[in-house]
Amino acid sequence: MAPLSLVTASVSLLAKSFSVLSCTSSLARYSSVLPTAYVSTVRCLTTQTSGPPKRPLNGYMRYVQQQQPIMTRQNPEIKANDIIRKIAQQWRIMTPEQKQPFEEASQQARKQFKVELQRYQAQLTPAQVEQEALEKRQRMAKRKAIRKKRELTNLGKPKRPRSPFNIFMSEHFEEARGTTTQAKMKSLLEDWRNLFSHQKQVYTQLAEDDKIRYKNEIKSWEDHMVEIGREDLIREQTLSTKKKLATRAAKTGTKKAQAANKASATGKSKTNEKAAKSSSTKTVRTTKKT
Template sequence: MYKMSSFTQLSRLSNYLIGGYKTAVHGRTFITTQVCNYAKSAEQKLGIEKPKRPLTPFFKFMTQMRPALLAKNPGITSKEAIAWSSKHWQQLDAETKAQMAKEYEKDLEDYKKIKEIYESSLTEEQKEDIKRVKEEMAAAKEKRKLKAEYAELGRPKKPMSSYFLYIQTRKDIFQGKHIKEYQKKMREDWLRLPESERVKFEKQAQQLMEKYRKDIEAWELKMISIGRTDLVRTKPVRVKKTANSKTKQ
């Protein structure tokens, strides 16, 4: 946490930061600098310039304070910076907060107008592209979330195929080679590999797969026991034919 050597120093820094922010507020400037680095939006991925929603009063305040805070304490972490800014936000006078809220409402009105113009300017093709990329991003996010959950719950990892087991033994030749060149070389060497050598890798892959099947079944039974059936693979249910059904046929 950021610490001052005395109450006087803390007050001086607080007054300096808040005073500087008052100047920015009364000058009514749009601050677009974000406190954190966020992932690209669908529009950014497509090279479409989308209007940015104005920062809320607190985030605008934190953004304005951040340069001076980092200058005074370069090694401060993001968590400490947020805590420090939150503390000073609570100490900020009501008049400045009210002015900031008023400016935010005005900025929000301007943003809504600009957003309407932006949305009406999009072609049908651009709208479809944005929708598609958003769906892809949502699917990728869910996949990452599921992967992290699998790792946390200790889900067994699927073993490598015989080909990739072979590649593991040839890592030494990768040095100095381009990835595509390396992959081409590995593929050619694998196809030229004598049958007697290839069988060794195939047998190893088969043994690893058999172990994986047992491990994954045990893991899924554990997931069922703790109520996480959503993580269990869906298996087709085989309907047994009765004597009546055979007769009808």
Template sequence: MSFLSQFTRLSSNIGRSYRNALSNSSNVLIPVQIQTINYTKKSAEEKLGIEKPKRPLNPFFRFMTQMTPSLLTKVPGISTKEAIVWSSKHWQQLDSETKLQMKKEYEKDWEEYKKMKAVYEASLTEQQKADIKRTNEEMVSAKQRRKLKIEYKEMGKPKKPMSSYILYTQSRKDVLPSRQLKEYQDKVKSDWLNLPHSERGKFEKQAQDLMKKYHKDMDAWEMKMISMGHLHLVRKKSPRKAKVKIDKEKYQMASLTYVFRLSNHLLGGYRNVFHGRTNWLPPILQTCGYTRKSPEEKLGIDKPKRPLTPFFKFMTQMRPALLAKNPGITSKEAIAWSSKHWQQLDSETKSQMHKEYEKDLEDYKKIKAMYEASLTEQQKADIKQVKEDMVVAREKRKLKAELKEMGKPKKPMSSYFLYAQSKKDLMQSGNMKEFQQKVKTDWLKLPESEKTKYEKEAQDLMNKYKKDIQAWELKMISIGRTDLVRQKPPRTKTVKTQ
């Protein structure tokens, strides 16, 4: 935050009793009523309606807060820079006795503030802390977007053209002077809806031509940004998602995945029903393991599991016996077999399964309601956070697979790993840990002349990699896959503090 921003933000505090002390020491102070300066930016706590104790102004900032109103009254047209210079100059001229008095009062206020802050922090609930954290993150994100918008403007990013309706609105500006804005908007909207298709087509064609020109200008601008190294200004497209074609085969495959995920449930009372009707079903059924964990399982929270529907429970029970009888059977064949035998199952057994499922579902709803009521706000926030982390991790895995598929150049090895690779013959005589220790010891004792060879080789490989990655990124830009191009973080300006 700049010096002026800090001053403006802190100027809403009360000037307290220093005004008289300064009045005796400086002949430029005019006794006027101090007007507080409104600052539109709100803290996260203010946005949430939480009263947070304010940090006391240090002596210098309080001096500036008191001096500014009188200075603006005396010199209304003074610039910000001149006001800061004036305050700094008079602060240096202030006598040490007054400064010492201000410092003592500041230390007293600081002690009171620390006590109030401790009470405030202890009074916050877990939900309030989570809300404050989320609001702060949103404010940081909004700030970054504003900075990025300014940088776009400075770098001459092409402006997106107007739509056909906005172009028509612009052509009707002659209607505005005689009407209020709302009346003008309603009038133009009504005329647009009643406009003949032949007239509307002109504006639509104009908008389409402008959009084509915009796309060309945008591509050229992005290529320019890439060449200048401003990759963070290039559009980042979301990864393309393959269209899902719903057919019977894929639906059955999805069903099998669902069975694997839910197969750790208790099989319930249906086992005896099936065992009496199928002579090949073994008495002890093995459930299929599913490695993926839910957010609750990762956090060690026991969440009640939804009961299997009759059909999925049938598949869960049949699968172990089927795999025992036909070990080499494929998933597709197993699904087809289960679906066929489910259709052949008599209605009496199905009816009994449905009744037991409905009973299990009612029990599940009650247990789920108790579970949700027992969760603390912190647990809910943790579950939400873990879910978001899982989504991010999944997107990273998808992106990694896509980068490999699109042939992204692989980053070369360092000089140390090149040396380790040249010593692979030592691996045959020992285990991995011994090999790593041996190579590490040899590398540290290696003469500089020998080490330089590997460092030069690593440097040559890195130079080649940089050229290859730049060529690959230009290729991705040309085919419209800017989402695969490296994104540099926005540059932050260094703030000089006084």
């Protein structure tokens, strides 16, 4: 009788063979439906222990992946960003029939992705599931921060003031020692530490001027945000300051109103007293005459 480990290994090998055969047959059917000029080979995703399967490309990205090397060879003098723009323009003017092969390829890959993702998630432990959820939240928070930063840039939010060292680094970065950015920054930090105090004072004064610039620009920008109804982009400290000022103004207005009411009441009482005295004087005079 064969050992248990040998039987287990044989079963595992047969399972893998069936998986590869099914993947190959699906690829053959898929390639026969779509033209080879439009379709890149669909990678059969296998169960991964190191990480989840990668999400498949959509139709547009498949088109970009196919056209980018062709356009790069045809236009070697054009920058990569300009090539992507040209490809995007081509995609926009393509007919639905021209886009269909790429969209169908994307749908097929998406179906395969769902199968592989379910297979991957089924083998995870509770701790791994929790870790993946944490990583997903971190990725979402990072994307949200990037989107917010891009929005603030588009709305013209002023740049924060620079430190004395940042100003020094921007002025001397080109001639700094080192071939990489990290090496240049390290050498600049050493040079900064070796500067005399009177040499650093120049950059300290520039940093103070930059603070004043930022203070004026951010105030104007936040006032503009209030005008267009984007109070959500205003700093917390600005909001708290405005609330304090509004509260003080309300209190001052209340005190002034109370003082005015008190003065009015005092004036009325004095007027009433004078009227009472005048009427009593007239009564006395009338009595004497009688």
